[in-house]
Amino acid sequence: MKKTLKTVLAVLLGTMMIMGVLGGCAKEQSGPTSAPTPNDAGGESPAPASPEPTEEVLTELTVGLDNDPTSLDPWSATDTLASTIFSTVYEGLLGYDEENNIIPVLAQELPLVEQDATVITFKLRQGIKFHDGADFNAEAVKLTLERALDPANGLSRRSLIECIDTVEVIDAYTVRLNLKYSFAPILNAFAHQSCMMLSPKLIESGEDISTHPAGTGPYVFGEWMDGDHVSVVRNADYWNADAMARFSSIKFLPRPEAATRVAGLQTGEIDVIYPVPSDQFQLLSTQTGLDVMCEEGNLVLFFEMNTQKAPFNDVRVRQAFNYAFDNEAFVQVVENGYGVPSTSSMASCDWGYQAQTMYEYDTEKAKALLAEAGFPDGFSCTLYINTTSKSQKMAEFLQQQLALINVDLKIASYEKAQMNEICSARPEESVHDLRCGGWGPSTMEADWATRPILTRATWSCDGGSNYSYYTNERVEELIQIGLSSTDQNERLAAYAEMQRIIVEDAPWIFVDTPGVLWAKNSNVQGIYITACGQIVLSQGYRTAG
Template sequence: MLKKKYLSAFLTAFIALILVLAGCSGKSSTDADKKTKTESNPKEQPLAKKEGNSLTIAVSANLISMDPQDTNDTLSGSIQSTMLEGLVGFDKDMKMIPVLAESYEASDDAKVFTFKLRQGVKFHDGTPFNAEAVKVNIDRVANPENKLKRYSMFELVEKTEAVDEYTFRVTLKEPFGAMLNNFAHPAARLMSPAAIEKYGKDVATHPVGTGPFKFAEWDQSDHLSVEKNPDYWQKGLPKVDGIKFKPVPENGARVAMLQTGEADYIYPIPTEQAESINGKDGIVVENKQSIVARYMTMNTTKKPYNDVKVRQAINYAINKEAFLKVVYSGYGSKLDSIIPEKLQFYSKQTPYPYDPEKAKKLLKEAGYENGFETTIWGANSSTTMKAMEFIQQQLSQVGIKVSVVPMESGTLSDKIWNVQNPKDAEVELYYGGWSSSTGDADWGIRPLLAGQSAPPKSYNTAYYENKKVDELIKSALQTADSGKRKEAYAEIQKLVWEDAPWAYLVVDDTISGKKNYVDGIYLLPDGAMNANNAEIKK
């Protein structure tokens, strides 16, 4: 392994080589290429050995919270899904399916939504699942005084009703045709009302749901474990006795755990090692196109990012083709709008080509001919650090000196999401990602780019505000007419693309690795992991 002091020099040389290759090829790996890479595992490979009936899953970052209504990261939501369930959810292709609701319907004006609930279900602590339990949960997340991170998804709720024991109804303040998608989002998973009352805010470390697994323990320095729920309402599940989720930010360590059998499943697989480990040591690598957008936000309230020419210059200064090859080994595609192609109402934009000379010209026009110094924040995972170092190298070519500041998840969360006043925000550049876990353009745009979505209310880390964009977002929410919504979202995407509050980068593939005796675990297009059907083949 290279020592840290040599890493930047190595990366710079490697990027230079990739830039040459990218310039020659003009395109990334094709879907066929990637399919070959991940399906080359020999069919005759014997099952690896496995003792016991429990699994260990190694993941790339620390877990933040087990409260679904106060969680803003997909990874924590993935672990929650083993214990907590919602009224509706998504299948592996993100098509909506009933879960704790047997059926549901919306009024013609898209203001009233009624759910018929599954009977005979209990929370892990014995509390009955019924309409009153649903009401407690939705009232909690829809109450702005609770200051929960997912409030913005339910702020339109005007009234909730337990019509009878197994009928729940919610009425909105105004029409919102995508509300059912919000109920399918992980934020709408339900916790025991008794647990909410008993633990208060500490319910984040004492999750009690209705899922196939029950919370066992959480050593925040090492792992979180769940155990089999013997009374689960779906017959035949779960198929394993327990699962241990172990955060392992360093890519090499995570792969080594899979190779030695210390981990049975890891997510994500570092793309640079995917092909080399597939089909060896009983390992199977799987990848699919995702709806996970990767970008770098620029704090538009701070100089020099309050100047659109600077923001556009940064987009011209980054070679997205090379970024995809260096950071993701070609497993993905370039982001060509503010939302990924697979989201409803996506509208393709004209890309910012790699043009360092144009970037320098724009910087000169903005008064920064000699560049400037800045910092970029991001998580401390291997892939994120590689991405930030790539950006650092690229921007240095146009005179922008970037200091890379990786942070542990909890620290990053505190410094970004807990800022109460935009004037106090220290963030300048932030490398992050987003998956619209409702499958709808609204959740891919509004939380990240609406003027009212700055932290701590939501996730607009660019502190971007455009009154026309805000008006269009509002109009798109006030109709269930798909044609009108499509028109509004197309204009939004055009306006924001030109305003460039982000450096638009890539849409990465979901990519995971498992031992070949593992079955039933899969990744959704939004990057969430579902392990509820996990089993060990013998």
């Protein structure tokens, strides 16, 4: 739901300003109300079509983002920013529509799911070519999936499909997947923006896929000038004639400084920006010719603590840091009211969420726990952040909070890719105490909200996104129950217990779920943003005037 200028001003001027702002960030339909379950395919589904604009102009679109992408390999990148870019170039067998329904894309229809969700058969669309001229067919699907599954490749998104045992080519346009075990969210996994199909020619060429993408999408990769821009250009030979690209090109501009992003939008240099800094949301809302929007998000923000490194290997220290953190003050000071304090390890709009008893702000209790852990006078530690304005604000707020319990927090700021590399050393060699992070599952459900960031198999040193090096045997058991059970109630019970244990173990300082704040030129239409912050641009266009 987009907020009009009148709505924004009414909310901001109301006596219940903070609650009003948060309510305004709610979409009418934020996610699935029950777990998506695999269904047998019906009939052939039409290719996704773009809306019919009354009048449009074929021009370049410019998008201002808060960083460079970490990679353009969809099976390697873990940042939503990168998916905003590579989803214009790549496509998957399945995808999500704007209402979070799973739809066929390169698949002809939803797959046939048999034998308790252990055998999945995809029928593929025919007559499609990759940008480099290679044919899209069953062999291309097999090669893409087997590359992702090979542990030697160290691809972080392998965990999406690690349930697959073998990939069979039945004929040129039919693929059968044999799973190791029942996997309830299998369709969600294939609809995830990272589960993209890669050109077999690209895979076999030895080219660096992270910087030379080749997919089947409506845009073709142009160039990546690190620190300056990434560009894609219109694919004149796109397979779906009803959904051709409507921009001549798209240029993605890294603008870590929030003020620079906003200035670019105001001057017309940039057409779309994300994120909008919360302290400038009101100002932008008053400017004619801009659409400034707050959407409900499922990104949870947190500070990951290195649970394998002293003193954070002591749960009392981790709990003390949570008691010392005032979430409500954070939402008002850092988010300017556009957020909700964390009430679990995942967002309330994700399927499987259950509200937990969180850490009530209590500095005396925090000090007592530190003393009990052997640190009555506090200690020094280092937080690693990326170079964005938001990360700096978060870090400074935490620094002030921890000073009240005699903890001297030092801040180390790096470009995002370098920060992630530093925080991916083996635990015994790791230098980071804390890392500023966030996670929002594109699948909108509890498994992907947890498994990639809080299990042993996904430690960052092994190519995953678990920078806290957290592991708990019971949590892992509960995740497996949630994955393999076909009983909805059993799955929900497992996820509820899992969240309770995670909150008690406190691998993070639990922060908040911010609203998704973004803005665009009013003449840019047909684009939207997901709950986790991916801007979907493929069917965007510009109107005249």
